[in-house]
Structures are given as C-alpha cells and as structure tokens.
Amino acid sequence: MPEQAIVHDTFVIARSFAKPPEKVFAALSDPAKKQRWYGAGQQNMQTFKMDFRPGGAETATYRMADNTPFPGAELAHEGRLLDIVPNKRVVIASTMALAGHRMSASLCSFELIATANGTDLVFTHQGAFFENADGPQMRKDGWNALLDQLVKDVAA
Numbered sequence: 001m002p003e004q005a006i007v008h009d010t011f012v013i014a015r016s017f018a019k020p021p022e023k024v025f026a027a028l029s030d031p032a033k034k035q036r037w038y039g040a041g042q043q044n045m046q047t048f049k050m051d052f053r054p055g056g057a058e059t060a061t062y063r064m065a066d067n068t069p070f071p072g073a074e075l076a077h078e079g080r081l082l083d084i085v086p087n088k089r090v091v092i093a094s095t096m097a098l099a100g101h102r103m104s105a106s107l108c109s110f111e112l113i114a115t116a117n118g119t120d121l122v123f124t125h126q127g128a129f130f131e132n133a134d135g136p137q138m139r140k141d142g143w144n145a146l147l148d149q150l151v152k153d154v155a156a
Contacts, residue, residue, distance in 0.1 A: 007129040009136035015147050017119040017154050021087040021112040024119045027154050028090050028110055037149040046074075056081045058092065073099040088112055096134075103133040123147060 017024050027033045031050040039045035044063040051057050058079040064070045079094035090110045096103055104127055111122040125143060129135055134142075 005131060007133070007136065008127070009129065009139075010124065010126045011136065011140045011143075013123045013125075013140070013143055013147055015121045015123070015151050016115070016117070017121065017151060019118050019154050021114050021119045024112055024121060024150075024154055025087045025090075027150055029084075029086075033153065037153040038146060052081065052084070054081055054084055058094070064098075070098060082107075098132075098134075101132060102130060104129045104139070106139075121147070121150075 027037060029052045031048070031052065034050060035045070035048040038060065039048060039062075044065065046061045046063055048060045049058070058077070058081065060077040062075040062077075064073045064075055066072075076097045077094055078097075079092045081090065082093055083089065083091040089112065092108045093106070094108065095105050106128070107126040109122075109124045111124075113120040113122065123143065125139065127136065127139060129139075
C-alpha cells in the first residue's frame with residue numbers, strides 16, 4: 001500500500017476562565033489582543049493582520065527561532081473567518097506553510113460557554129496534514145501552549 005499523502009486528525013482542548021465570555025471573546029476578536037497571545041512561543045512573529053468579520057482574513061508570519069529544527073525559516077498562517085457569533089463562537093479555516101511549502105489545512109472552532117465561574121472554552125482542531133508537515137501531536141502541543149498563553153492574557 002502506498003504511503004498516505006494526507007494525515008487527518010481531530011483534537012479537542014478545553015480551558016476554563018474566571019472571566020465572562022465577553023472578556024474571552026475580546027481576546028479572540030481584538031487584533032492587538034490576539035496578536036499578543038497568538039504570537040507567543042518559539043517563533044518570532046514578523047507580521048499579523050486580522051479583519052475580524054465573517055469572510056475576513058487573518059494572516060501571520062513567523063521566523064523560526066535558532067533552537068528549532070528549521071532555524072530562520074518562515075512559517076506562514078493564512079486564515080479565513082467562516083463564522084462569528086459574539087461571545088459564543090469563532091470558526092476559522094486556515095493553511096500553514098513552512099519555507100513556502102504548504103503543510104496543512106485546518107478548521108479551528110472556538111466555543112465559549114458561560115458558566116457560574118466565568119467561561120469554558122472548547123477548542124476543536126480538525127486538520128489535514130500534508131507531506132513534511134509538523135503532524136497532529138506537534139500541532140496539539142502548539143495549541144496547548146497557545147491556549148495556556150490565552151488563559152494568562154485574559155486573566156491579566
């Protein structure tokens with residue numbers, strides 16, 4: 001059997017916030033706030049643009065750090081906002097490319113659920129990983145780190 005060209009994977013990550021849905025939604029919808037938590041990590045964010053509306057675009061480019069497997073390589077994210085319900089959900093379809101090579105396509109859903117203590121966020125990532133992709137586990141690890149940063153930013 002030939003090697004599978006696309007690896008499909010879905011994972012779900014949950015986080016709880018001691019803040020109302022409006023505060024969490026602001027961190028997803030305000031470009032300056034999103035850039036702060038979304039740009040966290042090993043890469044150097046070079047650009048970040050977000051047109052937060054259904055059909056709007058979101059782009060980010062990073063320069064991979066020296067301590068990564070691809071030092072100096074550009075990592076590019078291009079997304080399209082598919083659905084937005086204020087204080088309830090954001091759905092984004094996106095692609096990732098490393099050094100000009102598209103490596104994945106994803107559907108990411110952020111669901112905000114009001115609770116007695118604040119907000120529960122349920123993040124679902126549905127991905128198609130192509131040849132030479134980072135793969136499902138590395139992507140999940142990356143999103144865990146990003147969502148941890150989101151929790152810190154919303155709490156501040």
